[in-house]
Every structure is written in structure tokens, then in C-alpha cells.
Amino acid sequence: MGWLDLLRRRGARKAATGRTDQLLQKMAELYAQLPDNYWPELDIVPFAHRPVFDYLRLCWSGVALDPAFERKSLSSDFKMKGFNLSALFYLMAVALEVPLDRVWAFLSPSVPGADESTAAMFKKIMIMAESGMDEDRCLCGLAAGSVIDPRQGQYNRVRILAHVDNVAFLGQFAGVLVALRSQQLHDAIDVQFGEILEDPGWRS
Amino acid sequence: MAIVRIKLAAKQHPPFDKGLSERLLTILSGGAERWNAWRRSNPDAYIDLRGADLFSRFGEKITTGASFPLPGLDLHDANLSEANLARLDLTGADLSAAFAVNTDFRSCTLNEANLAGAYMTEANLTLARLNRADLRLACLSHSNLFMAEINGANLRGADLSYSHISRCEFVDTILAQANLEDASLRESDLSRANLEGANLTGASLVEANLANADLDGCRVFGTSVWKTNLDQTRQTNLIITPEGEPELTADNLKVAQFIYLILNNQEIREVIDTITSKVVLVLGRFTDERKATLDAVREQLRHHDYIPVLFDFTRPSSKSFIGTIKTLASMTRFVIADLTDARVVVQEIDTILHGFPGVPIQPLLLYGQKPPAVILDYTDFDTFLDIYLYKDKQELIENLMDQVIAPAERKITDVQRRRERLREQLFSEPAAPAP
Numbered sequence: 001m002g003w004l005d006l007l008r009r010r011g012a013r014k015a016a017t018g019r020t021d022q023l024l025q026k027m028a029e030l031y032a033q034l035p036d037n038y039w040p041e042l043d044i045v046p047f048a049h050r051p052v053f054d055y056l057r058l059c060w061s062g063v064a065l066d067p068a069f070e071r072k073s074l075s076s077d078f079k080m081k082g083f084n085l086s087a088l089f090y091l092m093a094v095a096l097e098v099p100l101d102r103v104w105a106f107l108s109p110s111v112p113g114a115d116e117s118t119a120a121m122f123k124k125i126m127i128m129a130e131s132g133m134d135e136d137r138c139l140c141g142l143a144a145g146s147v148i149d150p151r152q153g154q155y156n157r158v159r160i161l162a163h164v165d166n167v168a169f170l171g172q173f174a175g176v177l178v179a180l181r182s183q184q185l186h187d188a189i190d191v192q193f194g195e196i197l198e199d200p201g202w203r204s
Numbered sequence: 205m206a207i208v209r210i211k212l213a214a215k216q217h218p219p220f221d222k223g224l225s226e227r228l229l230t231i232l233s234g235g236a237e238r239w240n241a242w243r244r245s246n247p248d249a250y251i252d253l254r255g256a257d258l259f260s261r262f263g264e265k266i267t268t269g270a271s272f273p274l275p276g277l278d279l280h281d282a283n284l285s286e287a288n289l290a291r292l293d294l295t296g297a298d299l300s301a302a303f304a305v306n307t308d309f310r311s312c313t314l315n316e317a318n319l320a321g322a323y324m325t326e327a328n329l330t331l332a333r334l335n336r337a338d339l340r341l342a343c344l345s346h347s348n349l350f351m352a353e354i355n356g357a358n359l360r361g362a363d364l365s366y367s368h369i370s371r372c373e374f375v376d377t378i379l380a381q382a383n384l385e386d387a388s389l390r391e392s393d394l395s396r397a398n399l400e401g402a403n404l405t406g407a408s409l410v411e412a413n414l415a416n417a418d419l420d421g422c423r424v425f426g427t428s429v430w431k432t433n434l435d436q437t438r439q440t441n442l443i444i445t446p447e448g449e450p451e452l453t454a455d456n457l458k459v460a461q462f463i464y465l466i467l468n469n470q471e472i473r474e475v476i477d478t479i480t481s482k483v484v485l486v487l488g489r490f491t492d493e494r495k496a497t498l499d500a501v502r503e504q505l506r507h508h509d510y511i512p513v514l515f516d517f518t519r520p521s522s523k524s525f526i527g528t529i530k531t532l533a534s535m536t537r538f539v540i541a542d543l544t545d546a547r548v549v550v551q552e553i554d555t556i557l558h559g560f561p562g563v564p565i566q567p568l569l570l571y572g573q574k575p576p577a578v579i580l581d582y583t584d585f586d587t588f589l590d591i592y593l594y595k596d597k598q599e600l601i602e603n604l605m606d607q608v609i610a611p612a613e614r615k616i617t618d619v620q621r622r623r624e625r626l627r628e629q630l631f632s633e634p635a636a637p638a639p
Contacts, residue, residue: 186343189215194341196361198206
């Protein structure tokens, strides 16, 4: 299953329909296939984040954490780059039903000059998913920056910083996403109106 | 009640345009009428007044005595972040859904103004007047509202968390469903305010006036209510647990505070258990010459692991001690009443015998002294033990265990056994009838 399939199915319920044993099996298969999916022209493994996403889904379905897996490096063990991290954030946000604008605003740098690669890549994926593109390779190519990014996919090469370069960090980031989902009124960047009870006697 | 839909301030803004800001200020200098007309003809214009120093720009008009009124000024959806609006008269102005982070509103008059849905976090509203203003769903978190007047205003659903709201006036104000988490409301006047369903978690209401206010359904975990006026305050369904925990409710703010303290502090529970199981109340009139006797009795009680609490009637006072005695007796294991030269303790003994029939009273009397005649009436009470006559301090101390403590403890055991028997008779299953 390509990750565009997941993009099309926005609902977390649909995204997490796989049975635990099936997911475990698929995760192992995907993990084994990682070296075969390397794209030398872009220096990325487009689906490198899939085993990690499947592991997270397993955890969310109630399977116990695997300490050894939690310690794995995203970059060296899974060959993930900045692009994969953004793609993974996107899949997590969709699966956890978090409004995507909130996630994008959260990832966007708040000071000029700060690294905007993760947020920019996330936004690209958002736009492409909304446009209904359905070719895995096309989407991956676009997201990788070789077509639409005038800077020739510089985001591909963004390295994942050492202090977040492990699977355990993603579990923590899922907590952030859940917090974003529960934002209300002024806290939520995408909420434009609030509703409140009327006070008929006030100012009368 | 009907639902109202309120527009909230936008949180995303274009980069600052100094030229645009200057053009807007030029229009604004023409007064509220001209400004409002311009806004009506440019409804989609982005009002960027970030960092604008309106106080300096219009300061001359203010300081010459004639205040600079901008009544009914239309600033809805405007970006006023870090602007200086201090001392302006903005009576009846429309600041709904305005974005005003860290804006200076000191001494600003905003009576009858519309600030619904505005985002005013970290704003300075010291001494501002917001009487009858509309602040529904406004965000004022981390703001300074010291000595502000907000009487008769509507802050339903507003966020005032972490704000400094000391000595503020909220008389007749609607604060229902407002978030006042960790806000300091010290000495504020909230009389007749409607705080239904408000979040007062961690808020300080020290010396605040909540007379006739409505606190129904408030969350009061960690709320400080020292010297708070709760005269005629509606205190129903107060949630004493923090968010995320099973809800525990009480109908009295001060009791709620105490209940939570007991439930969540093992040490406090131990203190209460200690007090109720070990306190010995010592009543008497301990003049300077008899002080040594008292000190010796206290020392002996401590030695036997009791906590002596002295009630000294030496200083005459017109004040009634009955209330205090009742409180002390309710947490006392037994009472030692020295009748020597102490006719004044008679009333207190009478109160304990009638109000606390399970608390034994061990009377003492210095040999040769005459007890009050009314004591004879108390001999009918089972818990009024035989008077122990002592010759001097030495004898009292030597015999304190056998003649004072032991009889009292025996009586406590008797009372407990009697209660257990009674409980069995009342609540045990009746025996099956013989076939």
C-alpha cells in the first residue's frame, strides 16, 4: 500500500484497519525492502518512514512498546531524511485526525531565518494530497523537490538532528499532535469562530 | 438559552508594512467619524497598527486638558500588537476580534466597548475602565488588569488565566465559563458577579469580595480563599479536583479547600488522627503561683505521649469561650479540669458534658479548697469522673498516671465497648427463629 493511499483515506479509522499480525508482517517486509528502494538520483528512500509509521500504529492499537525498536536511529537504521520526517508527520497527523493547518503552523519557524524545511515540505504534501494526485512516484518526486522546488530538492538533504534521531521521539511527537488536536478557540490557529451562550438580561 | 457565534481574532498576519501603518494613522488623526467612514468604504482593508504610538501622536491633545475622544472607533479585526493606546477615550469602540498582544491600554476608557473575541494576551490594562464592555471569548491571559473597572461587563468564556487582576472591580459582571486559572484576584470586588462554571484552579481570591456572587459549578482546585468575603455567595457543585481527575464536588468553598487538603495529604490526615487520638484538654485557672503545677502536669502528659492543650481562664474576659471549647472538645481524648479557684470553668464543663457525652472529664482539686456547689449536679453524668484531691504539686505529678490518666482511659474503653455493643444490637442480623 503506497502512502498516497493513506493520504486519500483521511480518517484514522481507515488508516489503522490492518490487523496487528498483518501489520507486523508488513512492517518486517517493508523494513527488509528498504535498501532496494533507494533512489540514487535524489539520495532518498521515499518510503523509508513506512516501517516506523506502521510501528506507531501498532503502538496506538495497544501493542506494547518495543524498547529496542524505540532506540533505532531514523537516519542510519531507516535511511530517513528530512523529507521522510515531514511525510511521516503528515501520515501521523492524518491518522490521529489532527487539523493539518495546526500541524503546519506548529512546524513553521517563529523567528526569521530559522529552518523551515520540515514545515515547507509538510505544506507541499498537504497541497498535493488535496489536489488528488495518485501516483506514488510522482508524489514522492514532487515532495522530494526535484520538480517543484527551484533549489533542487535541498530539503532532501536536510539531516535529522541527533537529539530527535530515534523512534522514541516520534512517540513523543504523537503526544504533541494529540495536544494540537485538543486545542480550542484562540489556541487553535484554524478556528475562526467560537460559540457561547447568550445572556439575554445583560445590558438591558 | 440561545447560542451566540463570535468571531475570533486571526492569529496569522502578513509582514508589517510601515507605509500602510502611517497612512492609517493619518486617517485616524481625522477623528473617529472620518475613520469609521473610511473603514465602511474599505471593508477588506487590513488594519495594521502594530507598534503604533497613539499616545504620543495624540498626546498633545490629551495633555492640553481636552482628552482625545475616539468614541465608537471601529477597530474590529485590527492588529494592535505592541501599540500604545494609553489614556485614550475609546468609549463604545469596536475592537471585536482585534489582535492586541502586549498592547498598552493603561488608563484607557473602554466603557461599553466591544472586545468580543479579541486576542489581548499580555496586554496592560492597569486602571483601564471597561464598564459594561463586551469581552465574551476574549483572551486576556497573562494580562495586567490591576485596579481596572470592569463593572457590569460580560466576560463569558473569556480567558484570564495567569493574569494580574488585583484590586479590580467586577461588580455585576458576567464571568461565567471564564478561565481564571492561576489568576491573582487579590482584594478584587466580585460582588454579585456571575462565575457559573468558571475555572478558578489555582486562582488567588485572598481578601476578595464575593458577596452575593454565583460560583455554581466552578472548578476550585487549589483556589486560595483566605479572608474572602463569601456572604450570601452561591457555592453549589464546586469541583474540588483538578481537570482530568474524577470529579468530586462540595457546596462550600472553604470546606472544599479543606476536603481536598485532607484527601491528598497523608501528613494532614496523620495530623488530624494524632490530634483526635492524643489531645488532652486542660481547663483551669492557672495564676502565676500555680503555673508551676500546670507546667509539671503538661510535662507529664507529654511524657505519656499525649498532646496537652491548655485553656487558661486566668485573664477575665467578657468574651464567651463556649465556641472555642466546643471546637477543642470535639478533637479531645479526655479533659482534665482543675477546679481549684476556678468557678469560671463550670460553664465549660457543662457544655462538654452535654455536647460531648463520650469525652471523660477528670476533675482535680487542691486539698482544702472548696469546689463550686454546682459540681454535685454533674455527678449524675457517667463521664464526669471522681474528683482527685491532691495535696501539692509533687503528689499530683507522682499520681498523675494512676489517679488522672488511668481513670480517664478506663472510661474511654468503657464508652467504646458500650458503643460497640449497641452497634451490634442495632445492626446485626436477627437470629433465625427456631424450627
